[in-house]
Amino acid sequence: MRGLVAASERHQVAIYLLAIVAAGLTGLLLPGAAALDVAIEPVLGLLLFATFLGVPFGALGPALRDGRFLLALLVLNFVLVPVVVGLLSRFVAAERAVLVGVLLVLLAPCIDYVIVFAGLAGAAAERLIAAAPLLMLAQAALLPAYLWLFVGPDVADVVAAGPFLRALLVLIVLPLAAAVLVQRAARRGRAGRVVVDVAAAAMVPLMAATLAVVVASQVPGIADGRLTTLLAVVPVYVAFLVVMAPLGALTARVAGVDAPAARALVFSGATRNSLVVLPLALALPEAYAIAALVVVTQTLVELVGMVVYVRLVPRLVPLTQPLTQP
DSSP states (O other), X not given: OHHHHHHHHHTHHHHHHHHHHHHHHHHHHSTTGGGGGGGXXXXXXXXXXXXXXXXXXGGHHHHHTOHHHHHHHHHIIIIIHHHHHHHHGGGGTTXXXXXXXXXXXXXSBOOSHXXXXXXXXXXXXXXXXXXXXXXXXHHHXXXXXXXXXXXXXXXXXXXXXXXHHHHIIIIIIHHHHHHHHHHHHHHXXXXXXXXXXXXXXXXXXXXXXXHHHHHHHHHHXXXXXXXXHHHHHHHHHHHHHHHHHHHHHHHHHHHTOOHHHHHHHHXXXXXBOHHHHHHHHHTSOGGXXXXXXXXXXXXXXXXXXXXXXXXXXXXXXXXXXXXOOO
Protein backbone atom coordinates (compact mmCIF):
# COMPACT_ATOMS: atom_id res chain seq x y z
CA MET A 1 0.00 0.00 0.00
CA ARG A 2 2.81 2.39 0.90
CA GLY A 3 4.53 1.57 -2.40
CA LEU A 4 1.35 2.39 -4.31
CA VAL A 5 0.94 5.69 -2.49
CA ALA A 6 4.58 6.61 -3.10
CA ALA A 7 4.24 5.75 -6.80
CA SER A 8 1.09 7.89 -7.14
CA GLU A 9 2.81 10.84 -5.48
CA ARG A 10 5.87 10.43 -7.67
CA HIS A 11 3.78 10.44 -10.85
CA GLN A 12 1.00 12.73 -9.68
CA VAL A 13 1.43 15.35 -12.42
CA ALA A 14 1.07 12.68 -15.12
CA ILE A 15 -1.98 11.29 -13.29
CA TYR A 16 -3.63 14.71 -13.21
CA LEU A 17 -3.00 15.32 -16.90
CA LEU A 18 -4.42 11.89 -17.72
CA ALA A 19 -7.49 12.64 -15.60
CA ILE A 20 -8.06 15.92 -17.44
CA VAL A 21 -7.74 14.32 -20.89
CA ALA A 22 -9.95 11.33 -20.00
CA ALA A 23 -12.58 13.60 -18.45
CA GLY A 24 -12.57 15.86 -21.50
CA LEU A 25 -13.24 12.91 -23.78
CA THR A 26 -15.95 11.66 -21.41
CA GLY A 27 -17.64 15.05 -21.42
CA LEU A 28 -17.64 15.16 -25.20
CA LEU A 29 -18.74 11.57 -25.86
CA LEU A 30 -20.99 10.62 -22.95
CA PRO A 31 -24.57 11.95 -23.05
CA GLY A 32 -25.59 13.46 -19.75
CA ALA A 33 -22.02 14.11 -18.56
CA ALA A 34 -23.08 17.63 -17.56
CA ALA A 35 -25.10 16.07 -14.73
CA LEU A 36 -21.79 15.31 -13.00
CA ASP A 37 -21.72 18.93 -11.87
CA VAL A 38 -23.65 17.90 -8.74
CA ALA A 39 -20.54 15.99 -7.65
CA ILE A 40 -18.19 18.99 -7.81
CA GLU A 41 -18.85 20.32 -4.33
CA PRO A 42 -18.78 16.90 -2.57
CA VAL A 43 -15.54 15.76 -4.18
CA LEU A 44 -13.91 19.17 -3.69
CA GLY A 45 -15.04 19.15 -0.05
CA LEU A 46 -13.46 15.70 0.45
CA LEU A 47 -10.25 16.88 -1.17
CA LEU A 48 -10.06 19.90 1.11
CA PHE A 49 -10.90 17.77 4.15
CA ALA A 50 -7.97 15.49 3.30
CA THR A 51 -5.78 18.54 2.75
CA PHE A 52 -6.74 20.12 6.06
CA LEU A 53 -5.98 16.85 7.86
CA GLY A 54 -2.35 17.20 6.84
CA VAL A 55 -2.07 20.74 8.19
CA PRO A 56 -0.64 21.32 11.70
CA PHE A 57 -3.38 23.53 13.07
CA GLY A 58 -1.07 24.87 15.73
CA ALA A 59 0.56 26.84 12.91
CA LEU A 60 -2.65 28.68 12.06
CA GLY A 61 -2.35 31.06 15.01
CA PRO A 62 1.01 32.45 13.89
CA ALA A 63 -0.28 32.51 10.29
CA LEU A 64 -3.20 34.72 11.30
CA ARG A 65 -0.80 37.03 13.10
CA ASP A 66 1.48 37.31 10.08
CA GLY A 67 0.42 40.82 9.09
CA ARG A 68 3.13 41.15 6.46
CA PHE A 69 1.91 38.10 4.55
CA LEU A 70 -1.76 39.01 4.86
CA LEU A 71 -1.13 42.57 3.68
CA ALA A 72 0.88 41.29 0.70
CA LEU A 73 -1.91 38.82 -0.08
CA LEU A 74 -4.56 41.57 -0.07
CA VAL A 75 -2.46 43.99 -2.11
CA LEU A 76 -1.64 41.31 -4.68
CA ASN A 77 -5.22 40.11 -5.11
CA PHE A 78 -7.18 43.32 -4.76
CA VAL A 79 -4.80 46.01 -6.03
CA LEU A 80 -2.34 44.45 -8.48
CA VAL A 81 -4.59 41.75 -9.95
CA PRO A 82 -7.35 44.26 -10.87
CA VAL A 83 -4.76 46.33 -12.74
CA VAL A 84 -3.61 43.26 -14.70
CA VAL A 85 -7.20 42.16 -15.33
CA GLY A 86 -8.22 45.66 -16.39
CA LEU A 87 -5.50 45.65 -19.05
CA LEU A 88 -6.04 42.08 -20.28
CA SER A 89 -9.82 42.39 -20.37
CA ARG A 90 -9.58 45.18 -22.94
CA PHE A 91 -8.86 42.49 -25.54
CA VAL A 92 -12.38 41.05 -25.06
CA ALA A 93 -14.21 44.26 -24.19
CA ALA A 94 -16.03 44.40 -27.55
CA GLU A 95 -18.55 41.77 -26.38
CA ARG A 96 -20.10 42.82 -23.08
CA ALA A 97 -21.21 39.36 -21.93
CA VAL A 98 -17.74 37.91 -22.53
CA LEU A 99 -16.17 40.82 -20.69
CA VAL A 100 -18.43 40.20 -17.68
CA GLY A 101 -17.46 36.52 -17.59
CA VAL A 102 -13.76 37.30 -17.75
CA LEU A 103 -14.03 39.91 -15.01
CA LEU A 104 -16.15 37.70 -12.76
CA VAL A 105 -13.61 34.92 -12.71
CA LEU A 106 -10.30 36.78 -12.87
CA LEU A 107 -11.16 39.28 -10.12
CA ALA A 108 -12.02 36.57 -7.54
CA PRO A 109 -9.03 34.87 -5.81
CA CYS A 110 -9.35 31.15 -5.13
CA ILE A 111 -9.94 29.88 -1.60
CA ASP A 112 -10.22 26.13 -2.15
CA TYR A 113 -8.04 24.00 -4.43
CA VAL A 114 -5.30 26.65 -4.43
CA ILE A 115 -4.42 25.16 -1.04
CA VAL A 116 -3.88 21.75 -2.61
CA PHE A 117 -1.76 22.90 -5.54
CA ALA A 118 0.23 25.28 -3.33
CA GLY A 119 0.91 22.43 -0.93
CA LEU A 120 2.18 20.27 -3.77
CA ALA A 121 4.70 23.00 -4.60
CA GLY A 122 5.98 23.33 -1.03
CA ALA A 123 4.12 26.56 -0.29
CA ALA A 124 2.86 27.63 3.13
CA ALA A 125 -0.59 26.06 2.79
CA GLU A 126 -1.48 26.83 6.40
CA ARG A 127 -1.21 30.57 5.68
CA LEU A 128 -3.61 30.25 2.76
CA ILE A 129 -6.03 28.32 4.97
CA ALA A 130 -5.86 31.03 7.61
CA ALA A 131 -6.42 33.72 4.97
CA ALA A 132 -9.29 31.96 3.15
CA PRO A 133 -12.18 33.61 5.07
CA LEU A 134 -10.58 37.03 4.65
CA LEU A 135 -10.16 36.51 0.89
CA MET A 136 -13.72 35.28 0.58
CA LEU A 137 -15.27 38.23 2.39
CA ALA A 138 -13.05 40.75 0.59
CA GLN A 139 -13.98 39.48 -2.87
CA ALA A 140 -17.68 39.38 -2.00
CA ALA A 141 -17.46 43.04 -0.98
CA LEU A 142 -15.18 44.28 -3.77
CA LEU A 143 -16.35 42.33 -6.82
CA PRO A 144 -19.44 44.54 -7.38
CA ALA A 145 -17.23 47.64 -7.14
CA TYR A 146 -14.79 46.29 -9.72
CA LEU A 147 -17.62 45.33 -12.08
CA TRP A 148 -19.02 48.84 -11.71
CA LEU A 149 -15.58 50.26 -12.51
CA PHE A 150 -14.84 48.09 -15.55
CA VAL A 151 -18.35 47.55 -16.99
CA GLY A 152 -20.95 49.81 -15.41
CA PRO A 153 -23.40 50.07 -12.49
CA ASP A 154 -26.12 47.94 -14.11
CA VAL A 155 -23.96 44.78 -14.11
CA ALA A 156 -22.69 45.21 -10.55
CA ASP A 157 -26.23 44.82 -9.25
CA VAL A 158 -26.38 41.12 -10.22
CA VAL A 159 -23.63 40.05 -7.81
CA ALA A 160 -24.96 38.74 -4.50
CA ALA A 161 -23.09 37.64 -1.38
CA GLY A 162 -25.07 34.39 -1.01
CA PRO A 163 -22.97 32.12 -3.28
CA PHE A 164 -19.74 33.34 -1.70
CA LEU A 165 -20.97 32.74 1.85
CA ARG A 166 -22.31 29.30 0.92
CA ALA A 167 -18.96 28.30 -0.59
CA LEU A 168 -17.18 29.58 2.52
CA LEU A 169 -19.37 27.32 4.66
CA VAL A 170 -19.39 24.20 2.45
CA LEU A 171 -15.83 24.26 1.13
CA ILE A 172 -13.90 25.82 4.01
CA VAL A 173 -15.70 25.86 7.37
CA LEU A 174 -17.20 22.35 7.33
CA PRO A 175 -14.12 20.46 5.99
CA LEU A 176 -11.89 22.47 8.32
CA ALA A 177 -14.05 21.74 11.38
CA ALA A 178 -14.21 18.04 10.49
CA ALA A 179 -10.43 17.91 10.08
CA VAL A 180 -9.89 19.52 13.49
CA LEU A 181 -12.19 16.95 15.13
CA VAL A 182 -10.48 14.02 13.40
CA GLN A 183 -7.03 15.29 14.36
CA ARG A 184 -8.15 15.45 17.98
CA ALA A 185 -9.50 11.92 17.71
CA ALA A 186 -6.22 10.77 16.16
CA ARG A 187 -4.34 11.94 19.26
CA ARG A 188 -6.63 9.86 21.47
CA GLY A 189 -7.19 6.63 19.59
CA ARG A 190 -6.45 4.36 16.66
CA ALA A 191 -9.66 5.09 14.72
CA GLY A 192 -8.72 8.72 14.23
CA ARG A 193 -5.20 7.81 13.14
CA VAL A 194 -6.61 5.41 10.54
CA VAL A 195 -8.73 8.19 9.04
CA VAL A 196 -5.70 10.48 8.88
CA ASP A 197 -3.60 7.78 7.18
CA VAL A 198 -6.34 6.93 4.66
CA ALA A 199 -6.86 10.61 3.83
CA ALA A 200 -3.13 11.09 3.26
CA ALA A 201 -3.07 8.07 0.93
CA ALA A 202 -6.13 9.35 -0.94
CA MET A 203 -4.78 12.82 -1.74
CA VAL A 204 -3.65 12.09 -5.30
CA PRO A 205 -6.79 10.07 -6.23
CA LEU A 206 -9.02 12.79 -4.76
CA MET A 207 -7.25 15.50 -6.72
CA ALA A 208 -7.54 13.44 -9.90
CA ALA A 209 -11.24 12.82 -9.20
CA THR A 210 -11.85 16.55 -8.61
CA LEU A 211 -10.18 17.47 -11.88
CA ALA A 212 -12.11 14.76 -13.71
CA VAL A 213 -15.51 15.77 -12.35
CA VAL A 214 -15.00 19.46 -13.09
CA VAL A 215 -13.76 18.88 -16.63
CA ALA A 216 -16.25 16.13 -17.57
CA SER A 217 -19.23 18.11 -16.31
CA GLN A 218 -18.26 21.40 -17.96
CA VAL A 219 -16.88 20.33 -21.35
CA PRO A 220 -20.37 19.65 -22.83
CA GLY A 221 -21.36 23.26 -22.21
CA ILE A 222 -18.26 24.50 -23.97
CA ALA A 223 -18.78 22.12 -26.88
CA ASP A 224 -22.35 23.39 -27.31
CA GLY A 225 -21.39 27.06 -26.95
CA ARG A 226 -19.79 29.54 -29.29
CA LEU A 227 -16.43 27.83 -29.60
CA THR A 228 -14.78 30.61 -31.59
CA THR A 229 -15.75 33.19 -28.97
CA LEU A 230 -14.53 30.99 -26.15
CA LEU A 231 -11.22 30.30 -27.85
CA ALA A 232 -10.69 34.06 -28.03
CA VAL A 233 -10.55 34.30 -24.22
CA VAL A 234 -7.98 31.51 -23.84
CA PRO A 235 -5.00 33.80 -24.62
CA VAL A 236 -6.27 36.20 -21.95
CA TYR A 237 -6.28 33.43 -19.34
CA VAL A 238 -2.89 32.12 -20.43
CA ALA A 239 -1.43 35.63 -20.33
CA PHE A 240 -2.86 36.09 -16.82
CA LEU A 241 -1.06 32.95 -15.60
CA VAL A 242 2.16 34.03 -17.28
CA VAL A 243 2.06 37.52 -15.76
CA MET A 244 1.02 36.47 -12.27
CA ALA A 245 3.93 34.12 -11.61
CA PRO A 246 6.66 36.80 -11.65
CA LEU A 247 4.29 39.44 -10.23
CA GLY A 248 3.51 37.22 -7.25
CA ALA A 249 7.20 36.51 -6.70
CA LEU A 250 8.02 40.23 -6.93
CA THR A 251 5.27 41.07 -4.43
CA ALA A 252 6.70 38.49 -2.05
CA ARG A 253 10.19 39.94 -2.40
CA VAL A 254 8.96 43.48 -1.72
CA ALA A 255 6.99 42.21 1.30
CA GLY A 256 10.06 40.39 2.60
CA VAL A 257 8.33 37.08 3.33
CA ASP A 258 10.05 33.69 3.45
CA ALA A 259 10.13 31.27 0.51
CA PRO A 260 7.13 29.06 1.48
CA ALA A 261 5.01 32.18 1.99
CA ALA A 262 6.29 33.58 -1.31
CA ARG A 263 5.16 30.44 -3.11
CA ALA A 264 1.77 30.76 -1.44
CA LEU A 265 1.51 34.34 -2.72
CA VAL A 266 2.33 33.24 -6.28
CA PHE A 267 -0.38 30.58 -6.22
CA SER A 268 -2.96 32.86 -4.62
CA GLY A 269 -2.38 35.56 -7.21
CA ALA A 270 -2.70 33.13 -10.11
CA THR A 271 -5.60 30.87 -9.08
CA ARG A 272 -9.15 32.14 -9.41
CA ASN A 273 -12.43 31.27 -7.69
CA SER A 274 -14.14 29.81 -10.76
CA LEU A 275 -16.21 27.20 -8.91
CA VAL A 276 -17.69 29.90 -6.68
CA VAL A 277 -18.37 32.53 -9.33
CA LEU A 278 -19.89 30.02 -11.76
CA PRO A 279 -23.31 30.17 -9.98
CA LEU A 280 -23.13 33.97 -10.27
CA ALA A 281 -22.53 33.70 -14.01
CA LEU A 282 -25.37 31.21 -14.41
CA ALA A 283 -27.71 33.59 -12.60
CA LEU A 284 -27.10 36.41 -15.07
CA PRO A 285 -29.86 37.37 -17.55
CA GLU A 286 -30.15 35.48 -20.85
CA ALA A 287 -28.22 38.20 -22.67
CA TYR A 288 -25.18 37.20 -20.58
CA ALA A 289 -25.58 33.44 -21.03
CA ILE A 290 -22.13 32.99 -22.53
CA ALA A 291 -20.54 34.44 -19.39
CA ALA A 292 -20.92 31.06 -17.64
CA LEU A 293 -19.06 29.31 -20.46
CA VAL A 294 -16.36 31.97 -20.27
CA VAL A 295 -15.94 31.12 -16.58
CA VAL A 296 -15.80 27.39 -17.33
CA THR A 297 -13.16 27.98 -20.00
CA GLN A 298 -10.99 29.67 -17.39
CA THR A 299 -11.36 26.61 -15.15
CA LEU A 300 -10.00 24.31 -17.86
CA VAL A 301 -7.10 26.64 -18.69
CA GLU A 302 -6.25 27.07 -15.03
CA LEU A 303 -6.28 23.35 -14.23
CA VAL A 304 -3.63 22.77 -16.86
CA GLY A 305 -1.80 25.89 -15.71
CA MET A 306 -1.69 24.67 -12.11
CA VAL A 307 -0.01 21.45 -13.17
CA VAL A 308 2.67 23.63 -14.77
CA TYR A 309 2.84 25.90 -11.70
CA VAL A 310 3.51 22.93 -9.41
CA ARG A 311 6.75 22.37 -11.35
CA LEU A 312 7.55 26.02 -12.12
CA VAL A 313 7.03 27.83 -8.81
CA PRO A 314 9.65 25.86 -6.80
CA ARG A 315 12.18 26.88 -9.46
CA LEU A 316 10.96 30.47 -9.53
CA VAL A 317 11.10 30.68 -5.71
CA PRO A 318 13.65 28.16 -4.42
CA LEU A 319 13.66 27.45 -0.70
CA THR A 320 17.29 28.49 -0.50
CA GLN A 321 16.53 31.94 -1.94
CA PRO A 322 16.62 34.61 0.80
CA LEU A 323 13.57 36.84 0.46
CA THR A 324 13.58 38.78 3.69
CA GLN A 325 14.69 42.33 3.15
CA PRO A 326 17.36 43.82 5.44
